[in-house]
Amino acid sequence: MLPDKCSIAEQGKHCVNPPEFVVSVKVDEDEFMVGVTCQKHKQIVSKKIQILQGEGKIPSGKVGFSPLKAVGTDCIHGNEEDFVQLDTSNFKN
Ligand SMILES: [Zn+2]
Numbered sequence: 472m473l474p475d476k477c478s479i480a481e482q483g484k485h486c487v488n489p490p491e492f493v494v495s496v497k498v499d500e501d502e503f504m505v506g507v508t509c510q511k512h513k514q515i516v517s518k519k520i521q522i523l524q525g526e527g528k529i530p531s532g533k534v535g536f537s538p539l540k541a542v543g544t545d546c547i548h549g550n551e552e553d554f555v556q557l558d559t560s561n562f563k564n
Contacts, residue, residue: 476488477507477508478490478508479512479516484555488511490539493539494507494534495537496534497532500537503529505529507539508538513536517536
């Protein structure tokens with residue numbers, strides 16, 4: 472079950488755009504879904520993930536974006552509870 476909204480929150484307000492991309496981290500042969508994002512927040516999400524990887528909160532690996540409709544349910548691991556919270560309130564550009 473995928474969220475129906477972009478994973479980004481700014482100043483505590485959740486982005487209301489529908490998700491357009493699944494954000495995943497590829498580690499060796501495994502791909503972990505870490506969130507979903509709209510087109511507008513793609514860059515922010517990839518920067519935020521790099522920070523979380525630096526903090527060891529999500530696996531280090533290659534960050535990838537897949538168009539939402541192209542994603543099957545059997546090839547990507549993860550579920551909604553595993554998604555990172557991408558609140559950008561204290562995010563420095
Ligand atoms: Zn968004």
